[in-house]
Amino acid sequence: MNNKEIGKLGEDFTIDFLNKRGFIILERNYKVPLGEVDIIAQKGDLLIFIEVKTRRNLDFGIPAEAVDRTKQNRIKKIAELYISTKKPKFKKIRFDIMSIILSKSGKILDWEYLINAF
Template sequence: MKKKTGHYGEQLSRKYFINKGYLILNSNYRTRLGEIDIIAQKDDTIIFVEVKTRKTMTFGLAREAVNYKKQVTLIKLAEQYIQYKKLKNMNFRFDVMEVQWNENKNQYEINHIENAF
């Protein structure tokens, strides 16, 4: 169930970025260190995106799950990606997508936090 929720949130987030004029470069970029949910580009900026989807507030706000340890991992993954793709003359940022999903009503709300850390 958790995987389904996360997958749905990532799908909604990709659609959100495409509608805003971003180019999706990678989804679920994975190395032995971990995974970046979405890597997108807008103009000369590469955006590394962590998507957090919640159905309830039981465990707090979705963005609170992107703690310091998770941020450090994402930064290391981004550094690997930048070196692997030999990206030069680009700007980089880390965004968090909070997706609050009410499955019963089939409604969702997206909070896009730019430059989250």
């Protein structure tokens, strides 16, 4: 399994997780020249930018640790671009992280959804 396939498995799991909890998916893999946000969702009057990190092991720490200050700042800038371009009407925004550990065969072993992660 390559990194792209691993990432897609994690994003597919996250989309399913969010849908089951009443979120509306607005964008998946929203790309601008500055970078990408994995998922943009809505729940009520809340606009949520979600970074999904999926790993096959903990050799480099838990997946969420990969969303360092630099990555957080980039996601915030992409969020500003999204809001200025799409002009969505939301009272609040939030930044969440889905952290996923897979087995070698691609089965989800563990996950954690971090609300308001940064």
